Amino acid sequence: MHRPVLVVGAMAGAVALLASACGGTxxxxxxxxxxxxxxxxxxxxxxxxxxxxxxxxxxxxxxxGLTRHDADNxxxxxxxxxxxxxxxxxxxxxxxxxxxxxHDGKPITSGDVKYTVTAVRDAASDSPRxxxxxxxxxxxxxxxxxxxxxxxxxxAPLLDALSxxxxxxxxxxxKKLTDAAxxxxxxxxxxxxxxxxxxxxxAELVPFxxxxxxxxxxxxxxxxxxxDDSARLLQLRNGEVDGAVVQPQQVARVxxxxxxxxxSYPTADYRALMLNFANPVFADKKVRIAMNHxxxxxxxxxxxxxxxxxxxxxxxxxxxxxTDAPFTFDPARVAALMxxxxxxxxxxxxWAKDGKTVRFExxxxxxxxxxxxxxxxxxxxxxxxxFDVVPNPRPRDWVRAxxxxxxxxxxxxxxxxxxxxxxxxxxxxxxxxxxxxxNYGTYRNAEVDAALERGRNTADPAERKAAYADxxxxxxxDPPFVWIAYLQADxxxxxxLTGPTKRTLxxxxxxxxxxxETWAWS
Amino acid sequence: xxxxxxxGVVAVLSVLCFAVLDAAPGSAAASILEARSGGRPAPPxxxxxxxxxxxxxxxxxxxxxxWAAGVATGDFGVSYRSGRPVADVLAETAxxxxxLTAVATLFSVVGAIAxxxxxxxxxxRRVRRGIEGVLFTxxxxxxxxxxxxLLWIFAGWLRxxxxxxxxxxxxxxxxxxxxxxxxxxALALAFxxxxxVYARLVQTGVERLRAVPHVDSARARGLHRRTxxxxxxxxxxxxxxxxxxxxxxxxxxxxxxxxEVIFAWPGVGxxxxxxxxxxxxxxLAAIVLLTGLVVVLATLLGDLxxxxxxxxxxxxxxxxx
Numbered sequence: 001m002h003r004p005v006l007v008v009g010a011m012a013g014a015v016a017l018l019a020s021a022c023g024g025t026x027x028x029x030x031x032x033x034x035x036x037x038x039x040x041x042x043x044x045x046x047x048x049x050x051x052x053x054x055x056x057x058x059x060x061x062x063x064x065g066l067t068r069h070d071a072d073n074x075x076x077x078x079x080x081x082x083x084x085x086x087x088x089x090x091x092x093x094x095x096x097x098x099x100x101x102x103h104d105g106k107p108i109t110s111g112d113v114k115y116t117v118t119a120v121r122d123a124a125s126d127s128p129r130x131x132x133x134x135x136x137x138x139x140x141x142x143x144x145x146x147x148x149x150x151x152x153x154x155x156a157p158l159l160d161a162l163s164x165x166x167x168x169x170x171x172x173x174x175k176k177l178t179d180a181a182x183x184x185x186x187x188x189x190x191x192x193x194x195x196x197x198x199x200x201x202x203a204e205l206v207p208f209x210x211x212x213x214x215x216x217x218x219x220x221x222x223x224x225x226x227x228d229d230s231a232r233l234l235q236l237r238n239g240e241v242d243g244a245v246v247q248p249q250q251v252a253r254v255x256x257x258x259x260x261x262x263x264s265y266p267t268a269d270y271r272a273l274m275l276n277f278a279n280p281v282f283a284d285k286k287v288r289i290a291m292n293h294x295x296x297x298x299x300x301x302x303x304x305x306x307x308x309x310x311x312x313x314x315x316x317x318x319x320x321x322x323t324d325a326p327f328t329f330d331p332a333r334v335a336a337l338m339x340x341x342x343x344x345x346x347x348x349x350x351w352a353k354d355g356k357t358v359r360f361e362x363x364x365x366x367x368x369x370x371x372x373x374x375x376x377x378x379x380x381x382x383x384x385x386x387f388d389v390v391p392n393p394r395p396r397d398w399v400r401a402x403x404x405x406x407x408x409x410x411x412x413x414x415x416x417x418x419x420x421x422x423x424x425x426x427x428x429x430x431x432x433x434x435x436x437x438x439n440y441g442t443y444r445n446a447e448v449d450a451a452l453e454r455g456r457n458t459a460d461p462a463e464r465k466a467a468y469a470d471x472x473x474x475x476x477x478d479p480p481f482v483w484i485a486y487l488q489a490d491x492x493x494x495x496x497l498t499g500p501t502k503r504t505l506x507x508x509x510x511x512x513x514x515x516x517e518t519w520a521w522s
Numbered sequence: 523x524x525x526x527x528x529x530g531v532v533a534v535l536s537v538l539c540f541a542v543l544d545a546a547p548g549s550a551a552a553s554i555l556e557a558r559s560g561g562r563p564a565p566p567x568x569x570x571x572x573x574x575x576x577x578x579x580x581x582x583x584x585x586x587x588x589w590a591a592g593v594a595t596g597d598f599g600v601s602y603r604s605g606r607p608v609a610d611v612l613a614e615t616a617x618x619x620x621x622l623t624a625v626a627t628l629f630s631v632v633g634a635i636a637x638x639x640x641x642x643x644x645x646x647r648r649v650r651r652g653i654e655g656v657l658f659t660x661x662x663x664x665x666x667x668x669x670x671x672l673l674w675i676f677a678g679w680l681r682x683x684x685x686x687x688x689x690x691x692x693x694x695x696x697x698x699x700x701x702x703x704x705x706x707x708a709l710a711l712a713f714x715x716x717x718x719v720y721a722r723l724v725q726t727g728v729e730r731l732r733a734v735p736h737v738d739s740a741r742a743r744g745l746h747r748r749t750x751x752x753x754x755x756x757x758x759x760x761x762x763x764x765x766x767x768x769x770x771x772x773x774x775x776x777x778x779x780x781x782e783v784i785f786a787w788p789g790v791g792x793x794x795x796x797x798x799x800x801x802x803x804x805x806l807a808a809i810v811l812l813t814g815l816v817v818v819l820a821t822l823l824g825d826l827x828x829x830x831x832x833x834x835x836x837x838x839x840x841x842x843x
């Protein structure tokens with residue numbers, strides 16, 4: 001009886017027929033029409049006030065703030081045409097551009113500025129941006145185009161903070177800042193308007209003709225959410241998407257695909273080993289300096305990051321405030337410093353003092369394979385230099401509940417914007433974990449504190465530069481972290497797309513679309 | 523009677539899933555704040571404030587009663603993560619998961635019967651060996667490997683099928699377009715989850731009956747071969763398969779969730795996995811409950827199918843196999 005065999009054959013045939021009827025995708029890359037770009041992360045909300053400094057592409061394209069950043073991450077005018085700062089640095093007067101409208105056609109006025117600043121300031125834990133406006137005493141609106149922000153005391157990062165997308169008062173007034181409907185269907189003032197948002201699938205963006213710099217050139221941008229790295233690569237190769245976020249290990253392969261180019265930009269997102277000062281083994285700064293000389297940063301970049309990164313020796317290496325890097329891989333220096341600190345090598349070839357080794361658990365999120373790889377290499381390198389490291393990745397849920405119990409942790413930190421946004425949180429003593437801040441290792445250094453406060457409370461560029469130079473010097477002399485590497489962000493785009501411009505990007509490479517209003521097909 | 527048992531099972535399930543989710547370490551409020559800040563840990567004071575606001579600081583029984591009362595009236599609460607009503611999220615995603623699992627079930631049943639019957643009845647040893655080899659390979663391959671293999675062959679190598687999604691952005695949502703996008707995930711789900719076992723159950727179920735007296739007597743009476751195969755071999759021979767298939771629906775649903783992630787299929791599974799990762803317990807509890815309901819129903823249907831196939835079960839006479 002061969003009939004069942006025929007059934008199987010027929011089914012296979014049907015599949016093949018249906019498959020061939022669907023048609024293949026062309027090999028030629030697109031050179032016009034909509035630009036479809038695949039990303040891995042999907043945001044929970046498209047409300048800029050609910051995102052930290054890490055703005056996803058859709059939020060970035062839909063919204064615009066009073067200020068924005070240029071290719072050097074310097075603050076330049078956005079919706080505000082200009083601003084004046086009073087002599088005491090406590091009053092900022094913004095003049096809006098003429099004739100601005102929201103995506104729904106309603107005019108943008110100084111009332112929207114007042115609403116945005118006060119709503120975010122008063123949102124408490126509902127907005128991660130609240131602390132940016134904590135120093136705001138009042139916002140005055142003498143006329144529809146003028147907004148005056150009065151501060152309790154000088155706060156230099158204010159201009160940077162105002163790059164956050166402006167919120168429409170007429171849509172949000174009377175609602176909570178966390179309003180879900182607004183988060184899914186935002187009205188903004190950015191170069192692109194959200195035409196549709198299908199959670200789990202894609203967001204469609206069309207140019208906004210009322211954009212103040214003129215209508216953007218691309219007819220449509222589609223942001224597609226493809227969480228699986230391999231699936232994203234496949235869609236990129238098949239032409240199902242025109243561009244995509246590319247993992248470091250995939251860059252070499254993508255460079256072999258026809259009609260694509262890879263835009264590789266530096267990011268301010270660094271990986272480091274955070275040390276918890278609750279553990280007495282880290283009390284001696286010589287031990288921490290020695291550890292910073294015990295890691296071979298180039299080896300990290302070459303192995304774990306597949307060459308897609310740069311060595312990190314401090315938190316401000318990639319910005320204009322960078323000072324000379326003090327830490328190099330230097331085993332002789334490790335031995336000298338440990339000797340000065342009173343340690344000798346024991347039978348296991350580990351540094352020990354009074355019978356105690358420099359023993360600590362090094363942890364990270366077990367779910368984050370890239371961080372686990374860094375953890376393993378770091379543990380191996382430190383062990384080779386005589387530090388008694390116990391590698392132990394832990395589940396994210398456990399870490400969330402036990403930040404204070406961690407002895408050492410592979411952290412990711414850093415923003416490319418105002419230095420205050422990058423370093424005040426993790427290193428100022430007032431931000432210690434017990435105070436509800438983001439200084440998780442409870443690092444405390446009076447010189448660092450003073451320099452950070454000076455940098456924050458003056459608007460004078462030269463004075464700020466000096467303050468952050470002092471900060472980096474003090475931090476290097478008493479390091480709270482063992483710095484490892486800055487990540488690089490890789491994005492594949494069609495060869496025919498012009499416009500993407502190199503800039504130091506943010507956490508997880510966010511910010512690639514920073515100037516998408518100028519992108520076009522050649 | 524069975525329906526009452528099923529209701530009881532669902533009630534117990536609702537308590538269990540709520541309690542288990544509650545006992546999981548970590549805090550939903552911390553997850554929300556962490557998501558809002560792009561992955562940075564949230565300050566404990568902010569976590570405590572949000573927990574108060576969300577009512578998460580009430581004792582577990584209080585929260586369960588509040589939740590169960592809502593569920594009874596069709597109010598599943600609000601997703602912690604997106605702030606959207608859970609009922610809306612389910613209404614958007616559940617139909618696509620249902621479509622995927624229904625088509626996959628069809629492929630799986632038809633494929634298993636065809637392959638099992640062919641292996642049982644063929645006189646060619648080579649054909650039987652071939653089918654058994656394929657079934658053995660499929661049976662031993664994890665579902666996600668089958669999915670990636672199909673993806674690689676049809677989307678990567680032959681480039682004849684789209685690799686994921688429901689339709690391309692900008693493309694109309696027509697039956698034809700959805701069908702082409704559905705084919706790969708449905709095949710992956712059908713042939714990646716116990717397919718080998720199912721086909722083998724059909725094969726052994728039928729083979730076992732080939733030599734029993736009533737089949738011999740049917741043949742001796744000169745009945746047409748088709749009648750013998752369909753009525754005397756296939757129908758009773760399917761009993762072990764039907765019994766196992768009903769119980770396997772749970773695996774199929776779990777498999778659907780993984781398949782949805784690989785093929786970017788906008789169903790419940792993607793939501794479930796994201797909800798589990800972000801500790802969105804409101805959404806997750808509803809999905810677990812719904813999934814439990816489906817599995818209970820499927821088991822019930824499996825039992826009914828066995829009863830229909832096997833008169834002894836239907837009539838309550840003792841079976842002796």
